[in-house]
Amino acid sequence: MARQEKKKDVVIVGLGWTGSIAGIELCREGLEIVALERGHDQSTVPNFEYPQQIDELKYGVRLKMMQKPSQQTVTVRRNDGETALPYRSLGSFLPGNGVGGAGTHWNGLNWRPQPEELRLRSYVAENWGEEIIPEGMNLGDYPVSYDEMEPFFTHFEKVAGISGKAGNLNGEIQEGGNPFEGWRSEDYPMPPTATTYDSSKFQEACLAAGYHPFPAPAGIASTAYTNPYGMQMGPCNFCGFCERYGCYQYSKSSPQTAILDALKMQPNFSYRTESEVLRVELAEDGKTATGVTYWDHKAGEEVFQPADIVILSSYQLNNVHLMLLSGLGEAYNPLTGMGTLGKNYAYQMNGGVSMFFKDENFNPFVGHGANGMCIDDFSINQNDFGALGFIGGSYWRSGTFNGQPIRNMPLPKGTPSWGAGWKEGIGEWYGHAMSIGSHGSHMSYANNHLDLDPTYKDKHGRPLMRMTFNWQDNDLKMNQYMKSQMEPLAASLNPDVMQSGFKGLGAQYDVRPYQTTHNTGGHIMSANPTQGAVNKFSQTWKAHNVFAMGAGNFVQNTQYNPTGLVGGLAYHTVNAIRTQYLSNPRPLV
Amino acid sequence: MKTFLRIIAGLVVLGVVALLAFIFVPVQRSAPATDLAADWQPEPGQGEYVMHASDCVACHTSDEGESMAGGRAIASPMGTIWSTNITPDKDTGIGNWSYADFRGAMVDGVTPNGTHLYPAMPYENYRLMKEEDLRALYDYIMTEVPAVSNKVQETKLSFPFNLRFGIRAWNWLALTHEPGFTPTSSTEAETRGQYLVEGPGHCAACHSPRTAFMSQDGITASDESFLTGGVIDGWNAPALRGAESAPQQWSTEELALYLATGRNAHSAANGEMGLVVEHSLQYLTDEDNIAMAAFLKGIDGADVDLPDTIAAADHRAMEPAPADAAGEATATMLTEANPDISLGARLYLDNCSACHFVTGKGAPEIFPELAHNALVTGSETKPLISVILNGAEVPGTAKRPMTLRMQGYADRLSDDEVAELASFVRSAWGNDAGAVTAADVAAVRAAGAGH
Structure with missing residues (x-):
């Protein structure tokens, strides 16, 4: 018999970005709220103290901030014909662990999607016709428009503390900003961070080529900053330890710097760490949830936490897993197209060019995770899909980031990977390299999906979630197009050596090397209950008092890093709960 | 002789009676x-x-x-x-x-x-x-x-x-003063501030010096020594009047923000003042914190600008201040990357400059200034040594909920190194305070955190 806790108005599952947003906004409505966090508690001091935190071996290589596969993992296969095996050693993606979640160890790149990306199917149909959509691609529209989302993007940027330069203020193009972005009602809350040497070189080359460079939108403070909750950030010192680390300097946008202390001060909010939610409990009629059952790691027992509203705000993979286990929808069947949970799992298609200059010093140890200049000249709303033969796009960026000694020693191909030859290579090339990255869209496909594994179970006896995923020609073609455009630009910088890394047609997904932690989809938003798992307000079609936040809502992945859209959708959702749901709990669509 | 003894006995009896009384x-x-x-x-x-x-x-x-x-x-x-x-x-x-x-x-x-x-x-x-x-x-x-x-x-x-x-x-x-409040300020706001500072706020208990008998030397605004600085348990409670004092160096709004939130563009409250902010000042109205700031600003006749509110902006970005004239030489020295700089300066670069910058100016509301900071340059060195060793904490308040914690460096720096570092910051950017010795550091280290 599980222990039972006192009923709350709201239970929040996972205390990262979206859980913190739901917590503080719903606290202000006077609701009694408890957040359940699987991991440990963590704060800037003592958990991210200098210099212990900038230990690359411990955090960068041994991944001490991340979820351990023994806590939770997935099984992976590339297609329905393979047998999925457990992801036992973290590689391709790195889900976080502990209070603050992935928001503590990200790079800080905070983008809004382009307006066209939120209505991509319609955009394609209007401009080229549905016939250019490849067989098997589940191309969709988000059930919410950019114009509806704009105030929530703006608000999230203020809360998160984003540095940047607007390119489109209320339709007026701004010199030095991104001319291809959606309109903004206000400029970024902080000016852009300072520019490093490689970004300046990239900027000059782009201008010479007729492109439109602009500073990367950074969740990295360029000044001292106070956000609408009175929370604070200090200016970044470009130490270069962002991704995989907590920030010791209060400079990186995170739940810790933006929300958590303000939230913990609310008398109607409490949180319990080491409390791992096992399933959402549904009422007998299956139309609402009654609360959640979690495993209290400290007490070593199951606990039932009753609540009127359940907010699922754990990492995308964990949200989908919980929903599959709890019957919050039907599992997606790629053969019939029926079912919604696990549908449209998507990822990111990235590539890049490295350039080596014998006589240039780039000081790669100076930087931050969202450093650099970008261009959007090859982004989704700039590409002629019909002529190019793919649907998608990417943004390019150049700027030193994470220039740490163990993992960041770019060397020309052919340099020995150990021994005297390697040492010689390091002596010759360390500090003389810069790179341009292409960060590209990834569409959704019938055969990339998530479901429950028939064989492997976790330590609680629950089936692991199974990921079926492989690269698809459409996105690989997009990537090769970026290669064809980027190499001439890189060559215009006259490097002594230059080398590209772009996956080409026929590439197979390899789960071992790190690629990105932009796992998206699986509980996608939709205009009707047959197409997705949640409506435009992230409310599950199955149970109207369960809301599922995060990148699981993405219909297909955008060309950008997901946090800006995740944060905007979270504010859009809590606004609907506050203004529409609380007074009359019901399906909002 | 008998008369003399009688007088003595009488005086003794009188003395005993007086003592008993x-x-x-x-x-x-x-x-x-x-x-x-x-x-x-x-x-x-x-x-x-x-x-x-x-x-x-x-x-x-x-x-x-x-x-x-x-x-x-x-x-x-x-x-x-x-x-x-x-x-x-x-x-x-x-x-x-x-x-x-x-x-x-x-x-x-x-x-x-x-x-x-x-x-x-x-x-x-x-x-x-x-x-x-x-x-x-x-x-x-x-x-x-x-x-x-x-x-x-x-x-x-x-x-x-x-x-x-x-x-x-x-x-x-x-207790030579009569009970009750006697206003001597010229405006309504300053009078209110005077009352709060003198009476309930009992600021003089720490910020006035003490007499030889340990009573407060300066209880009301009309006393010359009132709020000219005191020492409590080895911590300086800095002077709140005089040309170099914070109320004269800061704007009224900055001072009011410090009272309400424990932080402003210049400094951060910790130790006993942190407790005052946490348990008392954050609960006062903006009007009252502004009134106290106004009284302190105008105490010796300076003009007082009354801000309407404290920190009303929805959100704001604040550029860190550049080095001032007194601090330029230090900032330049720290930027030159000269391997021959002193150990104290080198330790500052390695441990402190990321937040407090080569300018010693820190960043508004989050990283305090070290240049001209009363805690850095105080007659008592224990507070500075304690902050370097054990860190510091500004409590979160309603307007600024973030608990600002500075980490300690006790594990990272030896007594000699802390002494070099503390001596450096006490003499950098125009600061003009005496050196700290390794023995001073050892004593603070031995007392442990919380002292």
């Missing part, structure tokens, strides 16, 4: 400065507000204890004084006290049975409180504060400080 004749309680009607009632919330303004909680609450149930250790030069339970519990608190009893404690420093309170209780200052506020506070404690049964440790000072009747003589020196 001194010890046993009850102390007369002062009369109220204002007579209030017996049925006078405070405004709703007034008493709680006075409690916050008087900062009862900071001293009368132990770290883990219930609010105002006492038991906090208060260090004094005479030994440890344990704060009392002031909840309305009849056995262990003040539940049996009449208003006159309560007033006697607040104004004259005597308990209902005539025992003298140790002047850790700032009745020297509370004596200036308005009758209405005293009544409201009493009413609040008796009717709204939950009674908590908590018998606190008895204060046991060593001889002669254990003889509480001696405080009677001390009071003759200390």
Whole structure:
């Protein structure tokens, strides 16, 4: 018999970005709220103290901030014909662990999607016709428009503390900003961070080529900053330890710097760490949830936490897993197209060019995770899909980031990977390299999906979630197009050596090397209950008092890093709960 | 000869009688400065507000204890004084006290049975409180504060400080001022500020110097030494007047922001002042924090600009300040990457400059200035050494909820290194304070965190 806790108005599952947003906004409505966090508690001091935190071996290589596969993992296969095996050693993606979640160890790149990306199917149909959509691609529209989302993007940027330069203020193009972005009602809350040497070189080359460079939108403070909750950030010192680390300097946008202390001060909010939610409990009629059952790691027992509203705000993979286990929808069947949970799992298609200059010093140890200049000249709303033969796009960026000694020693191909030859290579090339990255869209496909594994179970006896995923020609073609455009630009910088890394047609997904932690989809938003798992307000079609936040809502992945859209959708959702749901709990669509 | 002996005997008897009278004749309680009607009632919330303004909680609450149930250790030069339970519990608190009893404690420093309170209780200052506020506070404690049964440790000072009747003589020196508030400021806001600073806020208890008898030297604005700086348990409570003082260097708004949130463009409150912000000032209205700032700004006749509110902006970005003229040479030296710089300067670059910058200016509201910072340059070096070793913490407040923690460097730096570093910051950017020795550091390290 599980222990039972006192009923709350709201239970929040996972205390990262979206859980913190739901917590503080719903606290202000006077609701009694408890957040359940699987991991440990963590704060800037003592958990991210200098210099212990900038230990690359411990955090960068041994991944001490991340979820351990023994806590939770997935099984992976590339297609329905393979047998999925457990992801036992973290590689391709790195889900976080502990209070603050992935928001503590990200790079800080905070983008809004382009307006066209939120209505991509319609955009394609209007401009080229549905016939250019490849067989098997589940191309969709988000059930919410950019114009509806704009105030929530703006608000999230203020809360998160984003540095940047607007390119489109209320339709007026701004010199030095991104001319291809959606309109903004206000400029970024902080000016852009300072520019490093490689970004300046990239900027000059782009201008010479007729492109439109602009500073990367950074969740990295360029000044001292106070956000609408009175929370604070200090200016970044470009130490270069962002991704995989907590920030010791209060400079990186995170739940810790933006929300958590303000939230913990609310008398109607409490949180319990080491409390791992096992399933959402549904009422007998299956139309609402009654609360959640979690495993209290400290007490070593199951606990039932009753609540009127359940907010699922754990990492995308964990949200989908919980929903599959709890019957919050039907599992997606790629053969019939029926079912919604696990549908449209998507990822990111990235590539890049490295350039080596014998006589240039780039000081790669100076930087931050969202450093650099970008261009959007090859982004989704700039590409002629019909002529190019793919649907998608990417943004390019150049700027030193994470220039740490163990993992960041770019060397020309052919340099020995150990021994005297390697040492010689390091002596010759360390500090003389810069790179341009292409960060590209990834569409959704019938055969990339998530479901429950028939064989492997976790330590609680629950089936692991199974990921079926492989690269698809459409996105690989997009990537090769970026290669064809980027190499001439890189060559215009006259490097002594230059080398590209772009996956080409026929590439197979390899789960071992790190690629990105932009796992998206699986509980996608939709205009009707047959197409997705949640409506435009992230409310599950199955149970109207369960809301599922995060990148699981993405219909297909955008060309950008997901946090800006995740944060905007979270504010859009809590606004609907506050203004529409609380007074009359019901399906909002 | 007999006559002489008789005179001697007579004097001895007189002396004994006088001593017995001194010890046993009850102390007369002062009369109220204002007579209030017996049925006078405070405004709703007034008493709680006075409690916050008087900062009862900071001293009368132990770290883990219930609010105002006492038991906090208060260090004094005479030994440890344990704060009392002031909840309305009849056995262990003040539940049996009449208003006159309560007033006697607040104004004259005597308990209902005539025992003298140790002047850790700032009745020297509370004596200036308005009758209405005293009544409201009493009413609040008796009717709204939950009674908590908590018998606190008895204060046991060593001889002669254990003889509480001696405080009677001390009071003759200390309580020369009449009860009640006498305004001397020119504007309404400054008058309100003067009242809060002199009376309930009891700022002089730390920020005025002490006489040879340890009484406050400067209790009201008309006293020359009022708020010219004091030393409490090895920490400087900086001067709040004079050309170099923070109120004269900062704007009224910056000063009010510091009071309300413990942080502003220049500095951050920690130690005892952090407690004042946490338990008292953050609960005051903007108007009152602005009033106190205005009074301190105008105390010696400077012009006062009254801001409308404190930190009203929805969100704001604040550029860190560049080095000032006095700090330019240090900033340049730290930027030149010269391998021959002093050990102190090198340690500063390696450990401190990321937040406090080569300018020593820090960043507004989050990283305090080290240039011209009273804690850095104070006559007492313990606070600076303690911050370097053990870190510091500015408590979160309603307007600025983030708890700002600076980490400590005790594990990373040796006594010699801390001495070099502390000496460097005390002499950089135009700071002109004396060097710190490794022995100073060793003493602070030995005392441990929290001291």
